[in-house]
Amino acid sequence: MIGWRNGEWVELPDGAEVSALHAGPSLFETFALRAGSIECLPDHLARLHLACPRLGLDPIRLVLGAAANPVAWLGPVRGLMARTGLTDAVLRLMVAARPDGMATEWLTARPLPATPAAMDLFILGTRRNAPEWLPRPKSGPWRNSSDAWRELRGFANRPNAEGIQLDAQGNVSECTRSSLAWWDGAAWCFPAVATGRLSGTAAAQFRGVLGTAGRAVRDVASPFPVHAESIVVLRSTFAGGATLAASVSDERRATIWTANKHQLEAMDMLAALAAWRAQRCISLS
Secondary structure (H helix, E strand, O other): OEEEEOOEEEEOOOOOOHHHHOOOOEEEEEEEEEOOEEEOHHHHHHHHHHHHHHHOOOHHHOOOOOOOOHHHHHHHHHHHHHHHOOOOEEEEEEEEEOOOOOEEEEEEEEEOOOOOOEEEEEEOOOOOOOOOOOOOOOEEOOHHHHHHHHHHHOOOOOOOEEEEEEOOOOOEEEEOOOEEEEEOOOOEEEEOHHHOOOOOHHHHHHHHHHHHOOOOEEEEOOOOOOOOOEEEEEOOOOHHHEEEEEEEEOOOOOEEEEOOOOOHHHHHHHHHHHHHHHOOEEEOO
């Protein structure tokens, strides 16, 4: 595949994971390009900036990563779209430190999958590892989540399947490439930071929407909530930032949770999230 690297076009391995581009520590963000607009780019760059000092990088000195500036992003994104033949895409910005204290930045694109109407979730044997630091950054090589993704694909290689990682104590942490939240009938629950979950951008946006709507929100460290009324799968590249879970299976592949027909609370809040995200698009038209 073709990629942009510090202003140059380079050939990269097809479907390359973060570790294939840079073996050492790195930071990366993935976001959607739909209808000529990048979704929620400022939110992703804000998270990137928080982690940059850990690699000795000043985010202001980055090129693409410095700011959600349409002028700076227009050339690289249009170039990628022309070279890949894509219109909508998953964009990935990756940043790594150089010996001279500056940064190498990569921008790559892959096809944007359709958002599933609902997801089947599977509890995985790959446990969430201890974070490098808290709040946990989205950082490479990201081997733990890659291992979990490969485990899931070994038995459920389909777009509407996602794996749940537990922490070492058996508490729900996050999915392989998504964040989780659930409605227990009284409050919206999110896995606590102590579980090793990532500070997901879509999850943070959902929390904000819930707070604005006056909903109770709790951080919890608990086993899978078998009595949850609704489970939401949050991913920044999903249309609207999230979708509902349809079922959950344990490590023996036995179904332990099935969504009921009454999802009004969850659907109302997901509609509010989608509306909020629609205002955070950066147009490259």
